[in-house]
Amino acid sequence: MTAVQERRLRELRSRVLVRAFDHRQRRHARGVWFRLRRVLALAREAYALPRDEAERLIAEGHRPDPVGRELEPPRIVLFVPAERVAEIASARPLAVRLSADLLSAECLALVPFPTGPSTT
């Protein structure tokens, strides 16, 4: 076995160990990133909202996704229909990607893909 092959095998086995740990811990803090990525993956569009608009949406019956409460500081993450978001003049569109812009938004409105999660 060459040194390069030995290194690649060692790296692969390390990644497998980390993945096994991640899987065991997936329902705890270790799994938050996956859960956040998952809700973003199911979103066609993302918008940063002012807090009062997010609270208005909650009062209308839109349920925050639990992943927002798992982050520190907590965020409000809501799935909202595109027509409702269009009524919010202060909604700021964001690229659906793990960017600093998206991660620093206190309140997020996500528009689901047509077969995506329920918005209420």
Place this chain on the structure above:
Amino acid sequence: MVGSEVPNLLEEGAAATLVVSQDLDVGVPVSQHAALRQRLDELDEFEPSAEEPSVWTPRSPDLLELNFVGIDPAQDPAEAYVLEDDRLPLLVFGALSLVSRGAELEIGGTRLALPRPAGLLLEKLVTDRTGEKGERDLLVALGVLDTSTTQDLDELETLYRRLRPELRHAVRSNLTILSLLAPRPGMPDPQSRRAEVAALLRRLEAAATEAP
């Protein structure tokens, strides 16, 4: 062939518009290793890399580097080993056990064996890589998804159901990463295909009833 050139060849007429490859991955079933070894001298346009003898570098800058990797159908998808040989030692990656032989193409008088798209797609999604290599592999998966038929996706779901929960989770986790990648030059654009990725994620979540 098991790498980034596959989506190019799966395109209509092998149009090769999806991926700009950096090398050519040749999957070698371990049962065929001895037969390949006997024919290595025919590769007169290439020479083995001193550092990694499973990599053959081209003598001409117009050719891609060849990267031979071993396939052992009996292997666990999370394992890997080295098939020792003084001439062509091979890294045998377990995830490649998900890949099986598919259609054949003939280009310029050369017969090329392509993998079945479902197995290759799953291999790319189950493999845990990081950094640029990881992102490129996920974008290759996107290229395969792009060329997949309804039957290919049905086969993917069947193969996915057979994986153990940890590996199924890895597949779904990689799909979420793929969905959020930024575009890269010379690779399929993930932003314009997010709906297909979301639909596949939904389908796989439904296929094995596991909480996210």
